[in-house]
Amino acid sequence: MDPIIEVDNVTTVLGGHVIHRGLNLTVHRGEVIALIGGSGSGKTTLLRLMLGLDVPREGTVKIFGHPLGRCAARDLECVRYRWGALFQHGALFSALSVFDNIALPLRELKSVPPALLKPLVMLKLAQVGLKPEDAAKQPSELSGGMVKRVSLARALILDPQLLFLDEPTAGLDPDSAKQFVKLLRKLRQELGLTVVMVTHDVDTLFAVVDRVAVLADQHIIASAPLSEVARLPHPFVRNFFLGHVERCAEEDVKRFRLSLDDTSDEGGVPAVLRDEANV
Ligand SMILES: Nc1ncnc2c1ncn2[C@@H]1O[C@H](COP(=O)(O)OP(=O)(O)OP(=O)(O)O)[C@@H](O)[C@H]1O
Numbered sequence: 339m340d341p342i343i344e345v346d347n348v349t350t351v352l353g354g355h356v357i358h359r360g361l362n363l364t365v366h367r368g369e370v371i372a373l374i375g376g377s378g379s380g381k382t383t384l385l386r387l388m389l390g391l392d393v394p395r396e397g398t399v400k401i402f403g404h405p406l407g408r409c410a411a412r413d414l415e416c417v418r419y420r421w422g423a424l425f426q427h428g429a430l431f432s433a434l435s436v437f438d439n440i441a442l443p444l445r446e447l448k449s450v451p452p453a454l455l456k457p458l459v460m461l462k463l464a465q466v467g468l469k470p471e472d473a474a475k476q477p478s479e480l481s482g483g484m485v486k487r488v489s490l491a492r493a494l495i496l497d498p499q500l501l502f503l504d505e506p507t508a509g510l511d512p513d514s515a516k517q518f519v520k521l522l523r524k525l526r527q528e529l530g531l532t533v534v535m536v537t538h539d540v541d542t543l544f545a546v547v548d549r550v551a552v553l554a555d556q557h558i559i560a561s562a563p564l565s566e567v568a569r570l571p572h573p574f575v576r577n578f579f580l581g582h583v584e585r586c587a588e589e590d591v592k593r594f595r596l597s598l599d600d601t602s603d604e605g606g607v608p609a610v611l612r613d614e615a616n617v
């Protein structure tokens with residue numbers, strides 16, 4: 339297995355409080371891993387460490403083999419464009435249209451010819467299941483589900499190999515959440531992404547996640563398939579999966595996922611675009 343993220347014996351201190359102590363986590367190429375844990379347990383902080391936005395007091399975080407915080411600026415530049423992120427409270431820029439929000443990372447690169455901007459943005463818009471006419475809309479004209487899709491398109495615009503999602507379905511109604519999860523499954527299948535996702539939504543775990551890492555008591559207390567994690571005797575885990583343990587059995591998860599693959603393609607990657615996906 340090919341490790342893409344290696345968090346090794348990390349201790350994080352914020353505002354004088356120890357958030358993580360001796361935390362270890364490895365994420366492998368092509369897997370979708372979910373991070374669960376109580377509010378304030380340090381999930382967003384762990385994503386920020388993986389993105390190099392926070393620095394651990396002790397320990398190391400390596401992405402694509404590069405130790406963050408210690409690698410040369412040039413190396414960091416190279417890896418920075420290999421990931422995309424959808425932040426927990428990351429809103430779209432309200433003064434920019436959908437098109438300009440998605441185009442932003444491309445424009446920041448400064449090396450993309452202007453003539454290429456439009457086809458690249460419209461491709462991503464289609465990949466996340468939005469219509470061409472949505473490009474001209476302002477963020478205030480979008481539904482919650484559409485905002486998430488636009489944010490996802492922006493996170494995908496540089497064709498990352500690695501995607502960080504912090505509570506991607508929070509605040510969505512059950513139907514929009516279901517569509518979003520279906521979309522993630524499609525993108526994962528079509529683009530072969532590695533995904534690290536914070537979520538408190540059992541349905542999301544059920545539909546798309548290969549492995550669940552549980553953050554509690556300042557470290558990762560378990561990281562295993564859903565069927566194993568759901569049965570852990572830890573109080574947080576018991577509470578989290580209350581009423582869901584039976585449906586998390588391996589066979590039931592498999593059957594459910596097969597049934598998802600059988601249903602309509604709504605929100606998926608249009609077949610015509612699949613070969614163009616450059617990942
Ligand atoms: N910049 C900061 N300065 C001081 N303390 C911080 C800072 N950012 C986060 N914290 C604290 O670190 C702890 C972990 O925060 P974090 O946002 O990682 O939690 P979380 O697990 O993502 O929670 P939630 O599920 O509510 O999003 C919290 O106690 C929070 O108050």
Ligand SMILES: [Mg+2]
Nearest residue numbers: 381382383426
């Ligand atoms: Mg958080």
